[in-house]
Amino acid sequence: MKAESKIKSLEAESTGLEQSSFSLSALSFELKIGYDGKRAANNLTGLGNYSRSLIEALANEFPKNQYFVYSPKVKSAKQIDTFFKQENIHLKLPLQGSFLWRSLNILKDLKRDEVLLYHGLSHEIPILIQHTNIKSVVTIHDLIFLRFPKYHKFIDRNLYEWKSKSACQRADKIIAISKKTKADIIEFYNINPDKIEVIYQSCDDSFKTAFDKSVLDKILIKYNLPEKYILNVGTVEERKNLKLIVQALKTVNEDYKLVVIGKQTPYFKTVEQEIEKLGLKNRIIFLKNIPFTDLPGIYQQASVFVYPSFYEGFGIPIIEALYSGIPTIAATGSCLEEAGGPDSIYVSPTDIEGLSSAINKVLNSANLQEDMKRKGLEFVQKFNSPLVTKQLMNCYINILS
Known part of the structure; x- marks a missing residue:
């Protein structure tokens, strides 16, 4: 099924979703969704746990979809090894070197894998993704580096700000993990509130x-x-x-x-x-x-x-x-x-x-x-x-x- 027909099927079957008890897991289509997997594939706490829990929950709840996790490298650890053993979760490493891969060259891999939507799980998305047919989402966890700049080095603070602000401007949708974070995005980056959706996190x-x-x-x-x-x-x-x-x-x-x-x-x-x-x-x-x-x-x-x-x-x-x-x-x-x-x-x-x-x-x-x-x-x-x-x-x- 081509991407266009998948989307039409998706739209038709999801009508009235929020107002009904309709089960998303019953949908018959298959989506290919890409994720920034740097943390999922390498971090054992914090954003690593968040990334793995989110993708794993989706893979379990909606098993007909395919979930591609893009990372420049992968760490060998029980938590990470178990995560990638799931049948519909796929680790994707660079084919031609990792330099600038997450920021730019990853777009070639997303296109080759026929990814329809890419989710940046921690404040950034590929630089030119807005010029492709791939839809994008970025999760913003906090803007502490702007609210309390003293806790961050000058260079780090400016890099974080550039990446996150750029991602917010270019993404099709922003996910804030709390109402407070949404308010901070609006205040610091002057983003239209309608572009930001609050979706809370769970824990393991x-x-x-x-x-x-x-x-x-x-x-x-x-x-x-x-x-x-x-x-x-x-x-x-x-x-x-x-x-x-x-x-x-x-x-x-x-x-x-x-x-x-x-x-x-x-x-x-x-x-x-x-x-x-x-x-x-x-x-x-x-x-x-x-x-x-x-x-x-x-x-x-x-x-x-x-x-x-x-x-x-x-x-x-x-x-x-x-x-x-x-x-x-x-x-x-x-x-x-x-x-x-x-x-x-x-x-x-x-x-x-x-x-x-x-x-x-x-x-x-x-x-x-x-x-x-x-x-x-x-x-x-x-x-x-x-x-x-x-x-x-x-x-x-x-x-x-």
């Missing part, structure tokens, strides 16, 4: 199933975790604001320790100095390079999850915590209220006393904990993979129609 399905007690016990022993602990997950960098948790911990119930999971940056020295100053070395445990398969088990045994970041595009760790049935405390000022919902607790990212009070409030009330767990789990269903995946496929259909 492994966070959505409770581990057996025997597995949880093994994880506690493996990482020498305390029986009671507060959890924080994320890169140890200034924007994530770990120092505030350390400062608040001084007046938090001493029966609880703080467990921190994340890559350490130079900011870690600032945190270390604060820990030493407050005499909290014995109450804080730092974990690095945790296998992804163990992470849900560490979440599920935490007493409370704390995420006081100054600014985020969305906040996937909050989604992971809510799915894990953990009361969550986050910061005001960006989009974390979107991720955490009305029954999580929010404090200013500069309020030490407020954070300490909020943590103690949760830890000292079993009723509050159960209420936050139940309502948080109800709220987070709006980010469930099948729902988000259908929204994304509907976005593709509307672009191609």
Whole structure:
């Protein structure tokens, strides 16, 4: 079936999709969709997890389509190897060298593979794609490099801005991962709001199933975790604001320790100095390079999850915590209220006393904990993979129609 007839079939069968319970997975056509796979094929956290989860969910929900993942190279790792074993997900490496491939030469490969739509999963798309018959989508996760330029080097900041602004101008559609990110795109890049669609992220399905007690016990022993602990997950960098948790911990119930999971940056020295100053070395445990398969088990045994970041595009760790049935405390000022919902607790990212009070409030009330767990789990269903995946496929259909 030629591309034109596929699109007509697509348009006819998708009429009234949003107003009905019509099942997209029942469609009889086959689409060939391309993705910027640099992160999916090489990163084991963050954007790598996002990219693989998104493509894998589409491949499962709409198995008749073919999903081409374009990357200049591929890393050998269990997560990545498993991802590419799926029958309708295809790794595409450069045929004639990787220099400028993702930005320019990839267009030859997209045309050869008869790709109808290309999705740039992290802020960029090929430079001249707007001059081809291939439709394009770009996902913008955040514009933190413009909102908080001090967190980025001058050269990096300007490169990020050029790539993302250019992609927003040239793409047929922009996907923002939160309402806050959409507002930032409009403010900084003066983009027509109608061109931007908010489609939230989900988290890996492994966070959505409770581990057996025997597995949880093994994880506690493996990482020498305390029986009671507060959890924080994320890169140890200034924007994530770990120092505030350390400062608040001084007046938090001493029966609880703080467990921190994340890559350490130079900011870690600032945190270390604060820990030493407050005499909290014995109450804080730092974990690095945790296998992804163990992470849900560490979440599920935490007493409370704390995420006081100054600014985020969305906040996937909050989604992971809510799915894990953990009361969550986050910061005001960006989009974390979107991720955490009305029954999580929010404090200013500069309020030490407020954070300490909020943590103690949760830890000292079993009723509050159960209420936050139940309502948080109800709220987070709006980010469930099948729902988000259908929204994304509907976005593709509307672009191609």
